[in-house]
Amino acid sequence: MKDGPDLVADIGGTHVRFALVAHDGAQPAHEMTLLCADFQGLEQAARHYLEKVGVRGARRAAFDVATAVTADLVKLTNSPWAFSIEQTRRALELDQLLVINDFTALALSLTRLQPDELHKVGGGEGVSGAPVALIGAGTGLGVSGLFPTREGWLPIQGEGGHVAFSPVDEREDGVLRVLRARFGHVSAERVMSGPGLVAVYEALCTLDHVVAKGLKPEQVTDAGIAGTDPHCVEAIRIFCGALGTASANLVVTLGARGGLYIGGGIVPRLGDYFFGSPFRRRFEHKGRFSRYVSEVPTWIILAETPALRGLAFALETNFAG
Structure with missing residues (x-):
């Protein structure tokens, strides 16, 4: 298993928001919001973010998407982006890539809100x-x-x-x-x-x-x-x-x-x-x-x-x- 932080990304129809998580229990840090339209796809946006924050690669990643996740191929409802979960994991050299619905991710945050x-x-x-x-x-x-x-x-x-x-x-x-x-x-x-x-x-x-x-x-x-x-x-x-x-x-x-x-x-x-x-x-x-x-x-x-x-x-x- 690689060393390094975890990568998280909230992928909407208009923007994608990235952050790094140093370890379990840590708060997301180094947040950055990018326009989806500026990138060909998720992989390119993720590489751009990692380069900007000076991180060579992530250990694990969790992304949320504004659509249903029912198979390996994910197509966003209100965006031209589409990607294979497994191909993206390999391209970004991740040990694990979790992809869930955006409102599932938001629901998981409710107990952590102040x-x-x-x-x-x-x-x-x-x-x-x-x-x-x-x-x-x-x-x-x-x-x-x-x-x-x-x-x-x-x-x-x-x-x-x-x-x-x-x-x-x-x-x-x-x-x-x-x-x-x-x-x-x-x-x-x-x-x-x-x-x-x-x-x-x-x-x-x-x-x-x-x-x-x-x-x-x-x-x-x-x-x-x-x-x-x-x-x-x-x-x-x-x-x-x-x-x-x-x-x-x-x-x-x-x-x-x-x-x-x-x-x-x-x-x-x-x-x-x-x-x-x-x-x-x-x-x-x-x-x-x-x-x-x-x-x-x-x-x-x-x-x-x-x-x-x-x-x-x-x-x-x-x-x-």
Whole structure:
């Protein structure tokens, strides 16, 4: 077995974040964020990172990816990158390469988060030791959770962001009709993600017979918060409300009475707007199970790169999925 640190990488649709872990139990260090579009693939990005931090090679590695990991060949959902796990292990001369879903890695980090890295939204106290749920919007929509076992917490490896979008009023029904004509199947991710914000904005413009501007996700968010474009205002309102409904669906499905954690990059970007948004009201609007979900706390994850901690923990515990 080689000497040297472990390499961890959080691979999203837009960015890849690398770090080194000196030994089991250590925190990830020497973090660096790179644009995926700047590199032909994962191997090239990893070599560039190792060169920049002055490390000749890593001993082991754990990578998370924004897609399901079902075979040796991994193809990212929202990125052109694809790679073979075994070929990448050999190319980087690693003793071990672990590849898991990005929200599985984030779920593994939840027990390592500090109180000041979380911001509570609404009420609820939760049940200690009960399952917890995880959802988060960024380039895509990730979903996971943790279940208590005798050996510790067991993360869910799934693709819950691709369940069908569930509208709750006529306006959202209209958005669904427009998006169905465009995409066919309208997943939750088609609405609750960066591209989803743009798609909802464009759908609202179509419903109102207005020509949509060529906006990027961050422009929709900024204009919505500033109130400078009525369709952007409505788009982020629908995003927050839909996220509340999807979160409640996840909680009742998993029996996650321990709480719901919100990851991803979009909600933190919304800042104070999110606390006055329809999120928590829609979360608690669950008919006969409204009281059930009202007792479940919801937290925003404020930590910058928590998934890297989850990957370090996965290597430390030899997590096998």
